[in-house]
Amino acid sequence: MEFVREAMEERKFIKGKLLYTIFQNDAEHFSIAKISVEETNEDFKEKQVVVKGHFANLQEHTTYYFYGDFEKHAKFGLQYKVHAFKTYIPDTKDGLIAYLSSDLFYGIGEKTASRVVGYLGESAISKILNDPDCLNEIPGLKKETKERLVKSVHENQGFEHVVINLSTYNIGLKMAQKVYEVYKEEAIDILTDDPYRYVFDIEGFGFKTADEIAKQNGLSLTHPNRIGAGCIYVLQTSIQDGHVYLPLDQCVYQVIDLLNARNELSESVIAERLEELNTEKKVIVKEGNVYLPSLYYAEDGFSSHLKRVIDHKLEEETPLAEVMKIIGDIEEQEVLSYGKEQFNAINQAIHSKVMILTGGPGTGKTTVIKGIINAYARVHGLSLNPKDYDKKADFPFILTAPTGRAAKRLSESTALPAVTIHRLLGWNGNEFDKDENEKLDGKFIIVDEFSMVDIWLANHLFKAIPDDMQVLFVGDEDQLPSVGPGQVLSDLLSSGFIPSTTLNEVYRQKEGSKIIQLAHEIKNDTCTMDSITNDKDFSFISCHEYQMIDCIIQIFDRAKKKGLNVKDIQVLAPMYRSQAGITMINRELQQLINPKTKQKREVRVNDVVYRVGDKVIQLVNQPEDGVYNGDIGEIVAIFREDENQENVEQVVISFDEKDVVYVRKDYINFTHAYCISIHKSQGSEFPIVIMPVVSTYNRMLRKNLLYTAITRSKESLIICGEKPAFFKGIGTMDTNRRHTTLEERLKEILVDVLKTEEVDEEEISPYDFM
């Protein structure tokens, strides 16, 4: 590892004794410490400096080398941001003997230390780290002493050794920490022998990095480990496109492309390697498809749990006459008359173990959900007041949705408690409390916005559903599919095995909503120029891309003058980059809506400024704080380091009256939300939506994407941009159908169940007698 030493010697460093630790976050291995400078090749003349970075458990009064860069902090001045560090080991013989016989090396006295240094010289430590057998050269050194010495050297130097070696490949301290947690002292041996193992074992370790390291260590382009890691990487990447598997041929070609070794590698070599990985259970090859195991088993688990629930038949059928009477009573109480589809949906839901309810906006999905809950409660003589039950667990209904906002809407419209699926299943950031051994309590579960649920979450949810529970999935199949892999709702529907009702008749349109009319025209491919003429709740403002920002600003200005609350206006765009992209729109709207003032505190993250009063969106699930991907909040405070006990800068964001505190490392978990992506808007609704549409959005212009954006608006929709781009978008189907095998699995597994049902399954409704 000579090159490692050389590389480190060239780097900028500060050598110094650690005086005291200012701050330490053990979970993140992040520390800030004051050191007295002993030596440096930086242009720095002060005697002391603050160092900070992802290191932990450094000893006070011990001397270290810190490798990094200076950073100027607005309040605290110059600080040294550490990328790598190592303990200073004296390089004189006497210094090294004193070090080896110190308390750090249990059981090694001065005599033994002298012998070791005598034989191995000033570089004794690195020799022992690189090859423990070098101690065999020392005559008379007891086996036990040797073992103790090797163990202590590793304990004291192991992590640093890993950090330093990895830093020469530009792998930072945070990743080094992950690597060390998995491999401990073996990390560097593994990296040298087979850097590709990192791709398998370490989350977030990229194939390209491993490939670079392998090249430097002279591994051949056709090495089986390289091919294996390439296969895994290609499959992992395909998840980003929503695939559950890749067809074997496609997988093989993508691997050859990735490995860039067309001349050296044939298709059959890759296919054979995939077979070996299959034997090792690192991938699953089945019927010409290649899966990552977690996805194969998610599909498998979901279908078998679904079968388990469907197999458990309902105890008794409620006679149609009784259902008709009950539904009639509900109609009287709610002062409405259900349409035929709506009646059938309620009747079918009461009699189905698992059922799907779909429909576009304003077709009465919420009205029918309320009808189903009411009818079920009446049929079974149950109270709908949670207070009437001794324990929370006794309440028969579970209402859930994939996002916080969707759950909140469901709860508001039904006046019953509703939670996110993650919370329902007790997700703690690592695992779910609820599963096949600890199932959910309740009799009837309603899962809203089911189109957003991916195959992993669907599997976890179904594991926890008891045999006798009835299940209702609700969703709009024309919306975007889940962000994660799979297309569960669409596969369930196209299998044809799960009873389903589609609501087609639009009720809100009757109240004169142009938005709903437009959504249905897009859905049914009947949209014309007439469909986008201005109306009381709809406008199409024509403008070019370069006028877009001005156009949006004018709309906000006008809204403000009209006395509308700008918080009710949400801009939805398909992509971050571009002149009319989310980043640019956010920057301009921040200036308009929440401009810089002397009083408002700010923090800067790269080139983005966040200030108190900014509207922001959460980008990841943070179950420990009760905030989830897609939740929108407002920055309500920014605290400086000296204003809190933790001594760190903090940003406080308020989400629906719940405040969450972020420290700098978590600032990447949120971004501005004056404009958000259409993908992130799924499951949410906003009073006023502005949707920019320009031709440079290009391949993002798809029917389901625009449909999803339009259906987010409750009261008013303003589309601004280019009409040709809009029509191109709504006329472009998303042809990238995801590779999934759920539909086939359902067909195989459910065919027997449904054969028996076909006999007595006959849909009768009162409308058949009218």
Ligand SMILES: Nc1ncnc2c1ncn2[C@@H]1O[C@H](COP(=O)(O)OP(=O)(O)OP(=O)(O)O)[C@@H](O)[C@H]1O
């Ligand atoms: N049978 C009916 N008779 C009269 N009004 C109805 C009927 N069904 C639904 N509505 C009304 O139509 C409107 C839309 O219904 P609802 O909110 O249930 O639809 P939705 O499919 O949930 O819509 P969205 O997805 O847009 O929220 C509501 O105002 C509702 O009261």
